[in-house]
Amino acid sequence: MLRKLSPCGIFIACGAEPVLPELPGITYNRIVTAERVLCGQxxxxxxxxxxxxxxxxxxxxxxLVLSGCRVALVEMQETVGSGIYHAVIEDILAKLEKYPLMVYLKHQLIAIQPEGLLLSDLDTGDKRMLAADSIVLALGVHPRQSVVDTIVRSFPQLPVVAIGDARKSGRILEATQDAHGRSVVFKEDI
Known part of the structure; x- marks a missing residue:
C-alpha cells in the first residue's frame, strides 16, 4: 500500500504495544492489558x-471500581502514580479513595498461578499469594519495533522517521515535545 503512494518520505506513527513480562504463568487467560480494558474490549x-x-x-x-469490581493495586515503588503531575495524581486518588481498594506498595509480581498472583515484598522478601479473578497488566509500553523495522527495510532509499511512541515510549507531554522538536526535510520529486 505504501509503495502505491510513491512517497518521498515516511513518518511512522504506529504507536506502542503493552509490555508483557516473561513470568511463570503469564499465559493464563485471566490476564488482560489495561489497554484492552480502557478500550472496552x-x-x-x-x-x-x-x-x-x-x-x-x-x-x-x-x-473497574465504577463497574463494580473489587480492585487491588500492586506497585513496586513506594507510592502509586510515580512521575504523574501532582494535581493529576491528587485528582484521581481523590476519586479512588471512595472505594475499598487494597494497595500493595513495594511488592513485585513474580508469578501468576491458577489461584492468583504470587508477590514478593521488596523490603522483607516474604512471598504473598493474592487471589484474583482477573489480572490487569499496566506495566507500560514499548515501541512497535517490528513495524518500524519492516518499513525501514522496505524503503532503504527514503527518509523514514519514527515519531511518538513508535520512536520512544512516553507521556503525552514528551510525545508533543518530540513532534515539535523534530524537523525532517523530504526531497520533492519534481
Whole structure:
C-alpha cells in the first residue's frame, strides 16, 4: 500500500504495544492489558488486580471500581502514580479513595498461578499469594519495533522517521515535545 503512494518520505506513527513480562504463568487467560480494558474490549467482574498503577493503571482501576469490581493495586515503588503531575495524581486518588481498594506498595509480581498472583515484598522478601479473578497488566509500553523495522527495510532509499511512541515510549507531554522538536526535510520529486 505504501509503495502505491510513491512517497518521498515516511513518518511512522504506529504507536506502542503493552509490555508483557516473561513470568511463570503469564499465559493464563485471566490476564488482560489495561489497554484492552480502557478500550472496552473486555468487561471484568469480581476481584481484579491491577499491576502497575501509573496513570494508565490508575485510570483502569477507576473504570473497574465504577463497574463494580473489587480492585487491588500492586506497585513496586513506594507510592502509586510515580512521575504523574501532582494535581493529576491528587485528582484521581481523590476519586479512588471512595472505594475499598487494597494497595500493595513495594511488592513485585513474580508469578501468576491458577489461584492468583504470587508477590514478593521488596523490603522483607516474604512471598504473598493474592487471589484474583482477573489480572490487569499496566506495566507500560514499548515501541512497535517490528513495524518500524519492516518499513525501514522496505524503503532503504527514503527518509523514514519514527515519531511518538513508535520512536520512544512516553507521556503525552514528551510525545508533543518530540513532534515539535523534530524537523525532517523530504526531497520533492519534481
Amino acid at each position: 473486555v468487561k471484568l467482574k469480581g476481584r481484579v488486580v491491577v499491576v502497575g498503577p501509573g496513570m494508565t493503571g490508575l485510570e483502569t482501576a477507576e473504570m
